[in-house]
Amino acid sequence: MLHLSDPMTVSIFNDVIGPVMRGPSSSHCAAALRIGRLARDLVGGDLQHVLIQFDESGSLPATHTSQGSDMGLFGGLLGWEAHDERLPNSRQHLIDNGIAFEFEYGNYGDAHPNTYRLTVCGEQESHTLIAISTGGGMIEVTSIDDFDVSMDGGFDETLVRLADPASNESIQTLDCELLAKELLADHVHVRTSDQNVMLQIQSSQRLEFATLQRSLPWESPEPIVRLAPVLPIRSRPNAEIPFQDCNTLTSQANVDSKPLWKWAVEYEMQRGGLTEREVLDRMIEIVQIARTSIESGLNGTEYADRVLGYQSGGFRDKLQSGQLLDAGALNQIVLYTTAMMEVKSSMGVIIAAPTAGACAALPATCLAMGESLSLSDEEIAKAFLAAGLIGVFIATAWSFAAEVGGCQAEGGSAAAMSAAALVTMAGGTTTQATGAASMALQNMLGLICDPVANRVEVPCLGKNVIAASNAISCANMCLAGFDPVIPLDETIDAARRVSERMPREHRCTALGGLATTPTSLQIEKRLQQCGSGCGCSAPQPVALNTKATVST
Known part of the structure; x- marks a missing residue:
């Protein structure tokens, strides 16, 4: 058993299959929203002005407008959820609430391409926050008010600045474990910046102010700051989880005594403190949301700021009339993939699985094959769980972010997860499922991310179809006894190493590949004039090292 010493340990529901959201990109929309909510809490919800800074060498200066970072961030600053129906108009709502904002690009030396630097101001106080979007809606806050911190939104966070700590010798002998016990908290960290000291207190429940006053041996010269959790599954310290990589799982002598979905349930029960029934019920709900999204797409979608229109209806009509080539279940999978991507592009509700850009495969x-096999929602949910565990292995060792790894990180992960899910639906073993996942990811190595017109539609639709086609092929091959040769962990590591050599232009910056073709640039110019929706309702990018201020 592995001791869960890291509170940011991956959860299937937090990080892999989820969040339930709106927007073209989870690493832009959902992650930015979570960052915005934490920033809002820094000033107790009394937000009047925010400065948003992006490093000029990162991905956000080129993509924050068109890929939904602004939409998500503004929604978070308003305290909304990632699936709020008002999100496409969040900029106007921010202005209507009297909150001024400005963007600034500069050379800040940020190592991660998805770094947000926020300065939030209320009537009585102001704070700074630095956070990164790590892919699939996952985040990490790395700095608050120049104090180095680490938080992912899974805890209730309480921040206490200490008065004149240099003259208080007790800070040198502070027993953080004892203080955490007295506060009924999970962790207490001492954070320092120059001569200043701050306590970061992480707890599963909101700490009462009276408890803090009674237990802390110092006075705080500033208001105590509380940040509410933004993740559905709370961080759970001191839990023991059975594995975090595929090799630890598959090296067990009894690995094939249980299907992969049961191992996934065991993992999430330990990670989230849930019962088996709770894990299954949560995933059944996700299956039902996904089905509703696909049905919505098939009924037709409209949205001004999009490259592709409603195409799934035409595919369905041709399929039903027998005018398409006979591809068996794959045709139904292509139909459902197209419908889901159309919902995403029209700001409908989707599930990042593992990302919004790869939400459809x-x-x-699973739904198309589930219908073919006449499976119940619970059986389909078990396949989703098997997929989720593959995602845990990928997210723990690498990333889902296209800004980090290109589309091999998004589409490749989706293909691997889908292949394992299909093997599970067919009654295959854990070894076969993980083998199919490895084979599917191998087939996607080197895939770049080059969104046409800086929108997450083309070639994203085709890459979701490729991921699904790849998955069903690899599932059948492994069910038939084909050898994937390279184990999954080694394939994930190979993908990571490939991403480190991939140029910035091919990692979701819209600066290379199809994104820079004349047709793509022409479409982007046309969409900038559409006047509503994600991207178009946000301020246009400003020149580097300058400011663009929007206020009411």
Whole structure:
């Protein structure tokens, strides 16, 4: 058993299959929203002005407008959820609430391409926050008010600045474990910046102010700051989880005594403190949301700021009339993939699985194959769970972010997860499922991310279809006894090493590949004039090292 010493340990529901959201990109929309909510809490919800800074060498200066970072961030600053129906108009709502904002690009030396630097101001106080979007809606806050911190939104966070700590010798002998016990908290960290000291207190429940006053041996010269959790599954310290990589799982002598979905349930029960029934019920709900999204797409979608229109209806009509080539279940998978991507592009509700840009392959394959096999929602949910565990292995060792790894990180992960899900639906073993996942990811190595017109539609639709087609092929191959040769962990590491050599232009910056073709640039110019929706309702990018201020 592994001791869960890291509170940011991956959860299937937090980090892999989820969040339930709106927007074209989870690493832009959902992650930015979570960052915005934490920033809002820094000033107790009394937000009047925010400065948003992006490093000029990162991905955000080129993508924050068109890929939904602004939409998500503004929604978070308003305290909304990632699936709020008002999100496409969040900029106007921010202005209507009297909150001024400005963007600034500069050379800040940020190592991660998805770094947000926020300065939030209320009537009585102001704070700074630095956070990164790590892919699939996952985040990490790395700095608050120049104090180095580490938080992912899974805890209730309480921040206490200490008065004149240099003259208080007790800070040198502070027993953080004892103080955490007295506060009924999970962790107490001492954070320092120059001569200043701050306590970061992480707890599963909100700490009462009276408890803090009674237990802390110092006075705080500033208001105590509380940050509410933004993740559905709370961080759970001191839990023991059975594995975090595929090799630890598959090296067990009894690995094939249980299907992969049961190992996934065991993992999430330990990670989240849930019962088996709770894990299954949560995933059944996700299956039902995915089905509703696909049905919505098939009924037709409209949205001004999009490259592709409603195409799934035409595919369905041709399929039903027998005018398409006979591809068996794959045709239904292509239909469902297209419908889901159309919902995403029209700001409908989707599930990041593992990301919004790659949201369609897994639900399309599982729901289409589930119908073909006459499976219940619970059986389909078990396949989703098997997929989720593959995602845990990928997210723990690498990333889902296209800004980090290109589309091999998004589409490749979706293909691997879908392949394992399909093997599970067919009654295959854990070894076969993980082998299919490895084979599917191998087939996607080197895939770049080059969104046409800086929108997450083309070639994203085709890459979701490729991921699904790849998944069903690899699932059948492994069920038939084909050898994937390279184990999954080694394949994930190979993908990581490939990403480190991938140029910035091919990692979701819209600066290379299809994104820079004349047709793509022409479409982007046209969409900038559409006047509503994600991207178009946000301020246009400003020149580097300058400011663009929007206020009411």
